[in-house]
């Protein structure tokens with residue numbers, strides 16, 4: 083017998099859950115129960131939410147159903163039979179009515195439980211090696227807030243207990259790293275309910291880290307001849323009519339702001355602004371490529387239910403740039419962009435890069451040229467890639483770069499898009515060597531992507547323990563008693579003068595408490611000064627993650643050590 087796919091296994095576990103609910107909570111009406119990325123869920127119509135005690139009882143019943151090793155048997159029925167069978171369950175009736183004519187309508191049974199389902203199961207419940215219920219949440223029927231609120235039970239299933247245990251350990255590790263927890267704990271950022279969801283307030287420590295990331299990116303742009311530009315956050319709606327965003331991206335935009343009978347919009351993208359700058363003067367082929375960069379803040383409408391910490395927000399800043407070039411320059415520009423992306427991602431110790439060439443669902447005549455440039459740029463770097471058919475932007479194909487973080491999770495950050503459409507819509511041109519006007523090609527690229535999302539990802543990647551070059555506080559001077567307080571402040575000043583981010587601890591707490599506090603703040607170096615250090619003009623270094631007892635060194639020696647670490651971006 084062949085092993086079921088993980089998806090089939092998990093979807094079967096959803097049936098097992100619905101069976102258990104039928105036994106223990108017969109009043110709850112089952113609706114749908116698909117497999118999802120890390121498990122499965124099943125939505126039930128029930129007046130009261132399931133409690134943790136209910137989940138424990140359901141899980142125990144599920145174990146019994148798995149152990150009984152029921153066969154999953156299917157039968158095909160007519161639409162009328164299906165509807166008659168589920169006469170008391172309006173959801174199943176709606177599902178049965180929605181199955182396209184000609185498609186088989188099937189019922190699947192395990193033990194005493196039959197479900198309307200299109201299939202994709204394990205052959206027997208006993209193939210589920212390990213199953214666990216995770217949580218309950220409200221969810222609207224069909225995801226539509228005008229429809230009834232259902233109770234969604236999430237669970238997961240694996241072929242073996244060991245895989246389930248590993249997954250639970252992984253979840254614990256991920257929870258410890260959750261940027262929504264660490265961000266406020268480490269004083270990096272907050273989202274204030276009074277100001278609205280999805281809008282981020284960067285506190286001094288978070289803003290420092292973010293500005294270091296920006297400086298790193300800026301240095302690379304300067305070296306590559308990018309020119310910084312700055313564009314308004316609110317512009318006339320007309321601009322987005324010309325660009326096509328109103329037709330293609332309206333759902334992602336905030337509504338119009340009316341002033342003096344004119345409609346303005348918060349900018350959802352920086353491109354049209356950069357295009358206006360390009361269009362404002364004539365260009366010769368000798369001027370190209372032109373590369374305009376901006377840490378451009380954009381606003382996009384996201385439903386409040388989908389907002390998530392820093393990774394799904396309504397206002398964010400892109401490390402955006404638009405390149406205007408000749409078709410002949412396209413591949414070269416794409417290659418230098420790729421180099422720049424890799425410089426960034428490697429500096430932050432990401433690994434396991436994956437490249438996706440996303441083509442457009444409806445390809446235009448210039449798409450093959452654009453796809454070819456992306457392909458050749460990847461091939462010239464020896465980078466393997468996959469094709470994501472239909473994943474492209476509305477104006478052209480793109481390259482997405484996925485990466486893996488410290489605990490193996492996959493993230494999508496940078497994206498590079500080739501665009502023949504916007505230059506056309508805005509009638510951009512350059513004077514060619516033949517003296518005639520030609521259309522430039524545009525490349526849109528954001529490598530960190532959104533600074534907010536990038537920060538969320540690096541907080542989790544480093545688990546808040548930023549390497550010294552990034553850490554908001556690189557070192558803290560901790561006096562053993564108040565007698566060394568002046569000395570601690572003198573060292574702080576000396577190190578600050580040398581350009582480091584250093585604090586001193588002036589609290590009246592015991593040494594052990596102070597050290598624990600700074601360790602939870604994940605400061606890379608705790609510099610302890612007591613009677614002996616004061617007398618000798620030294621400090622004792624306690625490096626993060628090291629128990630090594632080192633002899634005291636002078637502040638100047640520590641400064642040299644820290645500088646070397648920072649220079650190496652450690």
Ligand SMILES: [Zn+2]
Pocket residue numbers: 093097190199200201202203
């Ligand atoms: Zn099924």
Ligand SMILES: [Zn+2]
Pocket residue numbers: 351352353404526527
């Ligand atoms: Zn753009």
